[in-house]
Amino acid sequence: MPFIRSISLLRWFVSPLHKERRSYWRVVAACFMAASTFWMLNALGKTYTTRIVYPLAWRYDGTRYIPVQPLPTEVAVNVTGRGWKLLRKELMLDVKPAEISLLRGLPATRYVTGAAVRPALQAAMEGLQFNYLVSDTMWVSFDRLVSREIPLTLSPAADGSALPYAARFEPKAVVFKGPASQVEALANPYPVHLPQAPASSTNGTLRVPIGGPELVKTSVPEVRVRLQARPLVNVPVQVVPELTGFPPGREYELHPATVRVQLQCFVEDTARLDRSQVRVQLHFSSFTGPDSSLQPLLIGIPVVTRGSRVITRAVRVSFK
Numbered sequence: 001m002p003f004i005r006s007i008s009l010l011r012w013f014v015s016p017l018h019k020e021r022r023s024y025w026r027v028v029a030a031c032f033m034a035a036s037t038f039w040m041l042n043a044l045g046k047t048y049t050t051r052i053v054y055p056l057a058w059r060y061d062g063t064r065y066i067p068v069q070p071l072p073t074e075v076a077v078n079v080t081g082r083g084w085k086l087l088r089k090e091l092m093l094d095v096k097p098a099e100i101s102l103l104r105g106l107p108a109t110r111y112v113t114g115a116a117v118r119p120a121l122q123a124a125m126e127g128l129q130f131n132y133l134v135s136d137t138m139w140v141s142f143d144r145l146v147s148r149e150i151p152l153t154l155s156p157a158a159d160g161s162a163l164p165y166a167a168r169f170e171p172k173a174v175v176f177k178g179p180a181s182q183v184e185a186l187a188n189p190y191p192v193h194l195p196q197a198p199a200s201s202t203n204g205t206l207r208v209p210i211g212g213p214e215l216v217k218t219s220v221p222e223v224r225v226r227l228q229a230r231p232l233v234n235v236p237v238q239v240v241p242e243l244t245g246f247p248p249g250r251e252y253e254l255h256p257a258t259v260r261v262q263l264q265c266f267v268e269d270t271a272r273l274d275r276s277q278v279r280v281q282l283h284f285s286s287f288t289g290p291d292s293s294l295q296p297l298l299i300g301i302p303v304v305t306r307g308s309r310v311i312t313r314a315v316r317v318s319f320k
Helices: 002-018 022-044 083-090 114-124 267-272
Strands: 047-059 065-067 074-082 098-101 111-113 129-133 137-139 142-154 165-170 173-179 190-192 205-209 222-229 233-239 242-244 252-255 259-265 279-283 291-294 297-300 307-310 315-319
Touching: 074 114, 098 114, 111 114, 114 129, 142 165, 233 267, 297 307
Parallel strands: 047 098, 142 190, 242 279
Antiparallel strands: 047 074, 065 142, 074 129, 111 137, 142 173, 165 222, 205 222, 233 259, 252 315, 259 307, 279 297, 291 315
């Protein structure tokens, strides 16, 4: 009998579906919606203790200090309140951030304790009871905000040697503004890096970005650079020639005893010019008799050399 009653009840429930009575299912859906709405309203009217994330707003003298690390934008807290208030805070509807004031101790302040944050949170949480911070300490890092005007120069080549052209900058100097530790560490003059293959415009002018540390701002994002050919300086060198291919056991006399070589480089590279790297050879294959004039061959020059030539055209070699 119980089984038969169950079958009858099931047939009564699904019979409207077979008869295509759509109004029946509309009534059922409306009942479910009404019940769900009543349950939700009842739940939102109750009081809960839970953990939420609350937004923060920092107040400090932005004309004197700058954060060198991103400041926390929110903090996890434990609160007690009605469901309506908690829902509004979760959806961030008309939420007033807690204002944390840092008016003293900068830039030495490295953290903010829960005791300092608690009054701001209590004042901002309307309709909620603040219980405690999930994390009692928030870490911050500030530095002095400074400005510094630095003239510009071309960055040297990858090997440290001077570039084959000079540059005129517009503007000639740039103002850098940011954390003191970063701004004061900038090179003076500040090097501007050109593209690997600079392509000049019709008037020989390039537009080059300034670059720099992430937190440092510049008075202009880029500068105009006009490249100009640079004059070279001549550096004379006296070299004792090397005898190559000459038979051993014989002594030879050279006239003159040294070969004059002229190197060309930029002024900045003269201090790095290693004259000991200059090598000149005399080849026995050109020796035609006991007294021959041989042409010296330049086989070694310093890497910073931009040009070179042998001034001594010939060396007379004879047997002793």
